[in-house]
Amino acid sequence: MPTNRVLIFSQVPQGVPIPGQDLKVVEKEGPHPTSTRPPPGGFIAQSVYVSFDPSMRMRMTTPDKAGVFPPYPIGTALTSACIVKVLVVDSSISTFKPGDLLLGNGPVQEYHTVTASAVPQFTPLPPNPFGLEPSVFLGALGSTGLVAYAGLYHFVKPKRGETILISAASGAIGHLLGQLAKREGMTVLGIVGSDEKVDILTRKLNFDGAVNYKKGDLHKSLKELAPNGVDVYFDNVGGQVLEVAIDILNQNGRIISCGAASQYNLPIEKQYGIRNTFLIISKTLTWTGLASRPGAWMLAYEEERQKNMQKWIHDGTMKPLNSFTYGFENSADGVVDLLKGSNVGKAILNLTDAVNEP
Amino acid sequence: MPTNRVLIFSQVPQGVPIPGQDLKVVEKEGPHPTSTRPPPGGFIAQSVYVSFDPSMRMRMTTPDKAGVFPPYPIGTALTSACIVKVLVVDSSISTFKPGDLLLGNGPVQEYHTVTASAVPQFTPLPPNPFGLEPSVFLGALGSTGLVAYAGLYHFVKPKRGETILISAASGAIGHLLGQLAKREGMTVLGIVGSDEKVDILTRKLNFDGAVNYKKGDLHKSLKELAPNGVDVYFDNVGGQVLEVAIDILNQNGRIISCGAASQYNLPIEKQYGIRNTFLIISKTLTWTGLASRPGAWMLAYEEERQKNMQKWIHDGTMKPLNSFTYGFENSADGVVDLLKGSNVGKAILNLTDAVNEP
Incomplete structure (x- = not known):
């Protein structure tokens, strides 16, 4: 039986967060998603890639000091953009099927039980005519x-x-x-x-x-x-x-x-x-x-961006770089490494080993 | 015989300049302008109004610390915008005559001997159909x-x-x-x-x-x-x-x-x-x-500005305010008062009393 771990915001950091103190990887309570049925109108999925972003630090604060991003409530999971692999879907869903990769936004955890109301947080990956490696949709194409x-x-x-x-x-x-x-x-x-x-x-x-x-x-x-x-x-x-x-x-x-x-x-x-x-x-x-909220002005570039950058990445004239953190157990360290500036390119938690396990 | 006093930059101030120490009113050496003939192609004039501007402080520095404005050389007169009254003109000048008021830029002093090469620093006041008080051309209309x-x-x-x-x-x-x-x-x-x-x-x-x-x-x-x-x-x-x-x-x-x-x-x-x-x-x-250098973009508004603001000042819907310092002997104090923020509206050295003397 696989575990279902989650990355918790346990207390407001003084300076750079400390793994195990401010950010904790904990075992999620309750029945494991893979042993349950999907909720009505929902699905169950496994995290493949999770995006780590500097803005996470701004959310590790108390509500009275909130800036532009909503603070993470203490004791809850960090949330972030992610790519998940669909495991089981409720029969009412016809837009994707087990095995599909979806772009999403949700808690930083290994397995997701996505209820009907949270389904709109997940969308299929954009068309990928050159078959680029999916993690690129959290970075250069994200x-x-x-x-x-x-x-x-x-x-x-x-x-x-x-x-x-x-x-x-x-x-x-x-x-x-x-x-x-x-x-x-x-x-x-x-x-x-x-x-x-x-x-x-x-x-x-x-x-x-x-x-x-x-x-x-x-x-x-x-x-x-x-x-x-x-x-x-x-x-x-x-x-x-x-x-x-x-x-x-x-x-x-x-x-x-x-x-x-x-x-x-x-x-x-x-x-x-x-x-x-x-x-x-x-x-x-x-x-x-330039706030990195994808407002209308920014989304107006999306189609052109996907078309051009996919082509340039494919032909090698644009080189997207990633800094992967491997294994969910290292997720807190991955966030902290990013905040310390240790990464090169996009910081991503890479869980493909777990996904590819037999 | 009138004196010809000049406002000298005598040393680089520490903080707010001190009158009598950093800025000195001194008697100008040499023959008095009113006792001499105008230089060939030039004229002799008397200061009526002198503009005091915060940028003067930035010029009270050493060349190695110069910013956007050229520093005043130590021991020389401060320079500024002014309105002068023409006293005597060389016969080669036909564009203005004794008694005319000119807008100019030159040393802060009571009397000016303007040589041919400096004549372009002086121009007639703009057309003034409503007969507005001339000092306004150093402030609202300057x-x-x-x-x-x-x-x-x-x-x-x-x-x-x-x-x-x-x-x-x-x-x-x-x-x-x-x-x-x-x-x-x-x-x-x-x-x-x-x-x-x-x-x-x-x-x-x-x-x-x-x-x-x-x-x-x-x-x-x-x-x-x-x-x-x-x-x-x-x-x-x-x-x-x-x-x-x-x-x-x-x-x-x-x-x-x-x-x-x-x-x-x-x-x-x-x-x-x-x-x-x-x-x-x-x-x-x-x-x-917004640097207050009158570049082309700014001068493009000049005609419209004169037309509108003259009308609004005349009809009383625009109120230009001046802070006058009276008497050349108080010129250093006037500059310092401006730098301390004592003024309301435009800071101007007002020498009309001297001009209106019999």
Whole structure:
């Protein structure tokens, strides 16, 4: 009999969450889904891939400190996007069958008993004419890929010859955005947290340059990397890196803020204060917030995104990267690794071993 | 024999400049202009009004710390916009004559000997069909008025029913911008530094409300003043007030940064760090820098601005306010009063008494 484990938000973390303390993998109580019948109008499914996202950290808070995302109630499962494999369906469902893979959103757990009211949270994977590996639909062809695609065309408005600087450039959004910007003829520079990531960007993903912000003086490194300055800064990290980027932006430069990963684990009084905002005036900068909620404006890019990026991934001119955490028992560590910036590309909990078990 | 005094930048101030130490009124050496002939192709004129602007503080620095404005060389006269009265012209000049008032830009001093090469710095006042008091051409009908007018239509893009919050709202730009926004059907709120200024805005200029940021908790006061939040924040001050404004902005709010008066007197390491820039993402804010350099985009509004604002000032529906400093001997104090925020409306050195002397 398989277990049914669930990843619980057990207490509000101080700083980076601690596995086993703030986030706990526990055995789910009650009868195991695979030993029961599907609920009327529902189905039973097994998790294959689970998306880990920085926004999870913002949800690990109390309701009075809630931001844009609803807080996880303490003692309940984290929720996230996932790909599940259908095991048993109620006879009233004709739109999918056992063995189908569905994109969903639900608790982070091994098995799902999906009631009729939760069925709309699950949809078949998009058409996949090139037979791409399904996990890509949580990354490049999922919401982070859409943020990169729509973010580039809607906000960055790429111009051939301009220089774009991207922070967390090897992250889920950054590594795709950089490749898309490169296709548009921009000079693409990245800021990352290790020499290994610098190598990945410049050798594997065709970035024009990258710096490790943990080594040396970032201001100096960026001045050397971009002697003609930077026209666009796409920010995924906030904090001091953002302040330095404002310093090196060119006249009429543009900032697109998409994340503040360096600040998510800090209380407001410890968050980094940006001191050089007067440069917004003297350099006549524009600064736009890009929230990764898939609003109508973003979904308007979806069809074009799927068509183009599927083709580019298939022909090898777009390289989506994943950081897999293997095994449900490691799920808390996987979330924490992401929050520490250990991942390259999209962070995904990979449960295919369990699915492929006999 | 009249004196010819000049306002000298004598040393780089620490913080707010000190009259008599950092800024000195001194007797200009050499023969007095009124006792000499005009230079070939030039003229001799007397200052009537001199504009005092916050940007003067940014120019009181050393070249290595220069920002967008060129620093004043130590030991030389401050320069600024002015209105002068022509005394004597060289016979080669036919475009204006003694007694004419000219708009100019030059050293802050009582009398000007304008050489042929400096003549293009001076132009006749714009047509003035309603016979408005000339000082208005340094304020509402000068560059600050153009910033307010073009800033509103080009950047704020006013929408009837929206709420705009303006800091330094009784200042040279703020008090005009608020009146213009009100004409467009916006709810107009101001942040100022005294109860007297609150009164002026709400009783005299028809603002919907205003708060004194020096009294009580600004965050709380603004929440009470704008229970439905704020759609646009027009910032003239930067610093902590800016941080609070970001907090209370509505979803999809817009920030237009036009000045950072609270920070001009501080070295970078003492400048206030804005900690809540992650709200730019979650509220999908846009933030635009409006530098008060009269670029082409701004000058495109000039004709319309003169036509409309002259009419509105004449019919009393637009009230331009001035803070006059009287007498050249008080010019250093006038600059410092402006930098301390003592002014209401446009800060102008008023030398009409001297001009009107027999």
